[in-house]
Amino acid sequence: METKNKTKIKAEKISHEKHTHTTSKKNKVKCCINKDFNLGFAFGLLLTSVIIAILINVTFAPLIKNKNSFDSKRITTKIENFINNNLLAPGTKIAIIEEATKENGLYKVVVDFNGQELDTYMTEDEEIVITQAFNIKEMEEKNSKNENAPAPQNKEVTKNDKPVVELFVMSHCPYGTQIEKGILPVAKTLGDKIDFEIKFCDYAMHGEKELDEQLQQHCIKTEQPTKFVSYLECFLEAGDSKSCLTKTGINTSKLNSCISTTDKKYSVNANFNDKNTWKGNYPTFNVYKEDNVKYNVGGSPTLVINGTTLSSGRDSKSLLAIICSAFETPPEECNTDLSSAQPSPGFGSATTTGGSEASCN
Numbered sequence: 001m002e003t004k005n006k007t008k009i010k011a012e013k014i015s016h017e018k019h020t021h022t023t024s025k026k027n028k029v030k031c032c033i034n035k036d037f038n039l040g041f042a043f044g045l046l047l048t049s050v051i052i053a054i055l056i057n058v059t060f061a062p063l064i065k066n067k068n069s070f071d072s073k074r075i076t077t078k079i080e081n082f083i084n085n086n087l088l089a090p091g092t093k094i095a096i097i098e099e100a101t102k103e104n105g106l107y108k109v110v111v112d113f114n115g116q117e118l119d120t121y122m123t124e125d126e127e128i129v130i131t132q133a134f135n136i137k138e139m140e141e142k143n144s145k146n147e148n149a150p151a152p153q154n155k156e157v158t159k160n161d162k163p164v165v166e167l168f169v170m171s172h173c174p175y176g177t178q179i180e181k182g183i184l185p186v187a188k189t190l191g192d193k194i195d196f197e198i199k200f201c202d203y204a205m206h207g208e209k210e211l212d213e214q215l216q217q218h219c220i221k222t223e224q225p226t227k228f229v230s231y232l233e234c235f236l237e238a239g240d241s242k243s244c245l246t247k248t249g250i251n252t253s254k255l256n257s258c259i260s261t262t263d264k265k266y267s268v269n270a271n272f273n274d275k276n277t278w279k280g281n282y283p284t285f286n287v288y289k290e291d292n293v294k295y296n297v298g299g300s301p302t303l304v305i306n307g308t309t310l311s312s313g314r315d316s317k318s319l320l321a322i323i324c325s326a327f328e329t330p331p332e333e334c335n336t337d338l339s340s341a342q343p344s345p346g347f348g349s350a351t352t353t354g355g356s357e358a359s360c361n
C-alpha cells in the first residue's frame with residue numbers, strides 16, 4: 001500500500017512539474033512575441049518617418065530655397081524680356097527705371113514706356129506678370145476725396161482783359177507733361193497778354209525725384225522767370241534736369257539757395273520722411289496748397305482759367321481756343337494757327353491720337 005501511495009505521489013509531482021514548465025514556456029513565448037512585435041513596429045515607424053522626410057526635402061526644398069533667395073537682377077530681366085517679347089510691337093521696348101523689389105508679396109519693377117512710368121508686378125512663383133494693379137486703400141481715398149469735386153467741363157468762362165491761366169501738374173506725371181507740351185506754344189504766342197503760371201498739385205505720386213524737380217521748377221520760375229519756359233521745354237524732351245540747367249544757363253548757386261529756403265518753409269523733405277503727413281500713399285507738396293484747396297484740385301493736370309476749372313484737348317490749337325474764349329476782346333494772336341496734333345503722354349516729342357481725359361490722381 002505504501003509503495004502504491006509513493007508511486008501516486010511521484011506521478012502527481014511529475015505531472016505538476018510538467019504542467020508548470022509548459023505554462024512558463026507558453027508565457028515566455030507570448031512575451032517574446034510581444035517584444036518582437038513592438039520592435040518591428042518602432043522600426044517601421046522610424047523608416048516611414050525617414051522616407052517622408054526625404055520626400056518633403058526633395059519636393060519642397062527647392063521651393064523654399066527659391067522663395068527665400070531673391071535675385072533682383074534676374075527677376076528684372078525676366079519681366080523686361082517678357083514685356084518686350086510678348087506685349088509690345090516689334091521694335092518697341094521698355095526701359096527699366098527701378099529694378100525688382102519685394103512689395104506686398106509680389107516682385108515689383110518700375111518701367112518707362114513712351115515716357116510713362118508704370119509699376120509692373122510678378123508673382124513669387126514667377127508665373128504671372130501684372131502690368132496694372134490697383135491699391136484698394138489708395139483708390140478708396142482718391143474716390144472719397146473727389147466725390148464732391150465738380151467734374152471738369154466746358155463751363156462758361158468769366159471773361160476779362162487779361163485771362164488768368166493756372167495749370168496744376170505733377171512734374172513727372174505723363175499726362176501733366178503731355179498738356180505742358182501743348183500749352184507752352186500757347187503761352188509763347190500770347191505772351192504777356194495772359195497771366196500764365198504752372199503750379200503743382202499738393203501731393204506727389206512719383207517719389208522723391210518729383211518733389212526735388214518741383215522745388216527746382218518753382219525756384220526757376222520765381223527767381224529766374226525769363227529762363228523758365230526754355231528750361232521746361234528742354235526738360236520735357238527727356239526729363240534730363242541736369243543737362244537742361246546747363247543748356248539754359250540757370251544760375252545754380254541762386255537756384256540752390258532758393259530750393260533750400262523753400263524746402264524749409266514748406267517742410268517738403270521733412271514731410272517726405274514723415275509718413276504721418278502724407279495724403280494717402282503719397283508725400284505732400286504744400287507750396288501751392290492754398291490754391292489746391294481753393295480750386296479743389298483733384299489731380300494732374302487741372303486747368304483753371306479765370307477761376308473756373310475747365311477741360312480741354314491737350315493740343316496747342318485746342319488750348320489756344322479755350323484760353324482765348326476768356327478774353328473780353330481776343331487779341332490778334334488768337335488767330336494764330338497752332339498745331340492740332342496732340343502730344344503723347346510723358347517725355348519726348350511724339351504725338352498721339354488717343355484721348356485727353358487721363359490724369360494722375
